[in-house]
Amino acid sequence: MKNTKMGRRAMLAGAGVLLATPRLALAAWPERPLRILVAFPPGSSTDVVARALAQKFTENTGHAAVVENRAGAGGNLGTQAVKASSDGHTLLMHSTAFCVNPSLYRNAGYTLEDFATIAVVATAPNALFVHPSIPATSLAELIAHIRANPGIGYAHSGTGTTPHLGAELLFRTLARVEATPVAFGPAQAATAVVGNQAPIGSTSLPPALPLIREGRVRAIAVAGAERDPNLPDVPTVAEQGYPGFAATTWFGMFAPARMPAEALRLLLAEVPKAMAAPDLKARLAALSLTDPGLSGEAAASFVRREATTWAEVIRTSGATAD
Template sequence: MLSRRTAIASAMILPFAAHAQDWSPNRPVRVVAGWPGGGAADASLRVVAPHMQTALGQPVVIENRAGASGSIAAAAVAQAAPDGQTLLFDAAGQVSNPFLMRGLAFDYLTAFTPVCLFALLPNVLCVRAETPIHSVPELVAYLRANPGQPCANTGIGITSHLAAVMFASIEKLQVTHVPYRASSQSMPGLLAGETLFTFNTTPLSVPLVRDGRVRALAVTTPQRIPSLPDTPTMQELGYAGFSLNEWIALFAPAGTPANMVARHAAAAQQGLADPVVRERHALLGMEVMAQGPAEFGAFLAEQRTRIGALIRDNNIRLES
């Protein structure tokens, strides 16, 4: 369970921190984030950063460099010296971008070292509250009777899009994917009737569910989530292995020494273990993970294998 993973990761902080004490940064640490300020992912970093700053003994300076599914920020960090002074705060695009983007000046698969998985942002399958659709089987029946219905997503290859592709592929549905420039635009599009349904992350979907404007049909996590306890998982509904969620994490340039990576991971885990930080994440609908380099690296490898297969099997391209 997610909470158990978090507890295990939190319990490992003290020995991990002790192991990492043989290095400290000698100037402010720059963290480059691949999105604009103000969103849930940015809020996660900003609430953890003061704790990292205390643990590291140096200011942590956040630099937002949005655009191109996070690849602009990633490119900046890929070119940085592996000296522990520059980190990347990125999302699940780390996994999908290598299969979709061509001509990048760096290789996602070799340019970065995993440091700490901060949190999951579960995807929620939603429809407008005004629709007569109250369950996933009802949605499937409607889509079979009315092929080509529009589904909102936040960009080709983003987890909201991939979840919808997986759903349509399993049910053999004909769906029109409507990409928006940002999650903050896709939900207003749903409410305005531009699209019929969407998979979208909890920070945007849960408040609308609570306000009665959007109906949650399912979540894409293996277990139900605290913010939507009455909403079933896709796996509960018979979609075996259906787990596809956004996530946010810290990376270092490849070649960063292990003791530096360990020190940054311990600092981030210390922040993520703080009760106020955990409460803030819960309010935003995020599931704290706090995985260090080894566990996060295994998670990353599994994600790359699964997401890569999904992209290849469905012939997903950026221009599609």
């Protein structure tokens, strides 16, 4: 009888070890702070989302997540750095340009297959706005002004971003006017319009929103499918004579394709959980950022579709970064 009881205890103990093994393996990662490389400068929408997400991830899991900015070459430098990482603790936060650049550059230094998509964590409409000296309050008036001043410069968020490609599609292909794109970082593009370095701006809405509210720039149009709740009186591009036009910017988190499977499992669970937190949602909504609720394969499929869509825009517009 004694041996039977001891045998049962041994069996139960063995079963407990087996059941605990996956949990222990998962708990062993991360072994050190996560590094989230942002492909754009501080103050960009990508940076804002990354820092908010890193803070919530740390609160939820107890594992530190630190954000580093690795800007340059339209986001390619940061992307290449994450692709080359082998520590299993380095992630990439990027914008729509992630799926655009392999078509826009002769050699972006990566392909979509080099990464695993964790989540598309936020989207924002793009916006067109002008320096107060520009005599335009509508898109029709802005197009007329550009036609009367061919080659006038417009500041955009960076080569290959949807504020750049969307503006090229609108100006050159649809309206058939000539405006000269001038690349800045997203936040820098907005302040360049304030300083009249370039009198027209095309960025995602978040960096322009406070400047619009302060009256330092004038909003002409938002490029989302619907008006933005933060600017209900500003019509969309589609409402102003270009039906069906929509250009938004999304922000995603990616990992190197060789990221350990247990790490990906944890990230696929914890990143959406962090984004779903009511306080984080409210914080981002105030900046016109919305969580689309896409993670894992659903997010990867979305990214692939976006790559196809923007590759066609690049082909038809003739846009290039080389």
